[in-house]
Amino acid sequence: MSSKGPEGEHPSVTLFRQYLRIRTVQPKPDYGAAIAFLEERARQLDLKCQKIEVVPGYVITVLTWPGTNPALPSILLNSHTDVVPVFEEHWSHDPFEAFKDPEGYIYARGTQDMKSVSIQYLEAVRRLKEEGHHFPRTIHMTFVPDEEVGGHKGMELFVHRPEFQALRAGFALDEGLANPTDAFTVFYSERSPWWVRVTCTGKPGHGSRFIEDTASEKLHKVMSSILAFREKEKQRLQSNPGLKEGAVTSVNLTKLEGGVAYNVVPATMSAGFDFRVAPDVDLKAFEEQLQSWCRAAGDGVTFEFIQKWTEPRVTRTDDADPWWAAFSKVCKDMNLTLEPEIFPAATDSRYIRAVGVPALGFSPMNRTPVLLHDHNERLHEAVFLRGIDIYTRLLPALASVPALPADS
Ligand SMILES: CSCC[C@H](NC(C)=O)C(=O)O
Ligand SMILES: [Zn+2]
Numbered sequence: 001m002s003s004k005g006p007e008g009e010h011p012s013v014t015l016f017r018q019y020l021r022i023r024t025v026q027p028k029p030d031y032g033a034a035i036a037f038l039e040e041r042a043r044q045l046d047l048k049c050q051k052i053e054v055v056p057g058y059v060i061t062v063l064t065w066p067g068t069n070p071a072l073p074s075i076l077l078n079s080h081t082d083v084v085p086v087f088e089e090h091w092s093h094d095p096f097e098a099f100k101d102p103e104g105y106i107y108a109r110g111t112q113d114m115k116s117v118s119i120q121y122l123e124a125v126r127r128l129k130e131e132g133h134h135f136p137r138t139i140h141m142t143f144v145p146d147e148e149v150g151g152h153k154g155m156e157l158f159v160h161r162p163e164f165q166a167l168r169a170g171f172a173l174d175e176g177l178a179n180p181t182d183a184f185t186v187f188y189s190e191r192s193p194w195w196v197r198v199t200c201t202g203k204p205g206h207g208s209r210f211i212e213d214t215a216s217e218k219l220h221k222v223m224s225s226i227l228a229f230r231e232k233e234k235q236r237l238q239s240n241p242g243l244k245e246g247a248v249t250s251v252n253l254t255k256l257e258g259g260v261a262y263n264v265v266p267a268t269m270s271a272g273f274d275f276r277v278a279p280d281v282d283l284k285a286f287e288e289q290l291q292s293w294c295r296a297a298g299d300g301v302t303f304e305f306i307q308k309w310t311e312p313r314v315t316r317t318d319d320a321d322p323w324w325a326a327f328s329k330v331c332k333d334m335n336l337t338l339e340p341e342i343f344p345a346a347t348d349s350r351y352i353r354a355v356g357v358p359a360l361g362f363s364p365m366n367r368t369p370v371l372l373h374d375h376n377e378r379l380h381e382a383v384f385l386r387g388i389d390i391y392t393r394l395l396p397a398l399a400s401v402p403a404l405p406a407d408s
């Protein structure tokens with residue numbers, strides 16, 4: 001372990017704060033600075049560093065610690081480098097200063113989502129290397145761009161590249177969410193984002209008349225059907241304490257478009273919906289449901305997908321699965337309570353799982369309110385440091401999982 005910094009700060013915290021100061025904020029992230037930071041980490045830790053440009057300007061940085069048995073599939077530790085925008089006027093401190101208050105809370109965009117995890121991976125690897133450990137499986141740390149806007153220029157492309165195949169990932173860790181209780185949440189699946197635009201056409205005319213068959217009355221019908229479905233799912237969630245948010249399908253009306261003037265009945269109106277479809281839903285039947293809501297609203301009602309994920313996957317969380325057994329045993333040994341859940345939104349894990357690599361979403365932050373994408377996103381330094389301890393136990397266990405039948 002290196003010595004404490006000038007203010008008595010733990011060097012891992014100092015490194016975390018340095019990374020937080022890099023402005024990888026959407027919509028114009030400074031990816032160059034993040035890559036330079038990661039290259040320097042690779043140099044310091046004596047790790048191989050690869051850079052794979054999947055689209056001009058969009059680079060995946062891969063830091064590799066080779067295992068003693070390269071024939072075995074590897075462990076992939078993924079994190080994204082970009083962060084979401086801020087409303088600076090609502091922050092009590094500059095979101096890119098990484099201010100630490102006297103109690104130890106670090107304020108910055110990315111403290112939870114997910115620069116903490118990137119540094120925790122790096123610091124756990126540093127500790128294990130310094131202690132002289134070697135493990136059978138190779139550990140790759142991937143640092144990817146573009147996650148906050150859907151990963152379409154990041155992980156979505158990377159998983160189909162030969163360089164990804166060459167990593168031979170057998171199991172992956174990616175981001176999760178904080179948990180305000182003493183427990184840690186771990187995500188084994190995700191809901192599928194379906195962004196749907198419904199367009200209605202109808203008779204136009206003067207705004208003073210009772211016109212029949214208007215676009216707006218059809219849109220009203222579709223909206224009523226969809227919002228009734230929303231209410232039903234909400235009730236199902238609220239009346240069943242065993243269900244968590246990710247286990248039901250949610251929908252929100254997020255866009256309304258149409259109209260030209262107050263006294264003109266428009267010929268076209270449209271609405272945008274953000275559906276998050278639970279992984280156990282029959283997607284074909286659900287699409288037919290959408291069709292039937294539109295049909296029931298009258299002629300001239302169509303819908304299109306702006307975003308449609310159709311490959312939900314569930315990573316095993318039973319003790320017969322060697323990855324889950326290794327992960328959960330470490331948590332048990334450390335007296336950590338796990339709450340397995342379905343991620344309510346979408347992360348890069350969906351791309352990893354879709355190519356057949358089991359993945360768990362885990363950001364080790366307990367006793368921490370969920371502040372991702374929020375004002376005053378913050379993390380206590382003690383929680384951050386405990387996360388490094390957790391990875392320092394998880395990585396040896398995962399990288400020592402014996403060969404599976406599928407590995408031979
Ligand atoms: C569908 S691509 C957008 C991805 C985004 N992810 C998160 C974590 O907010 C979301 O779920 O809306
Ligand atoms: Zn994230």
Ligand SMILES: [Zn+2]
Nearest residue numbers: 084113148372
């Ligand atoms: Zn995010």
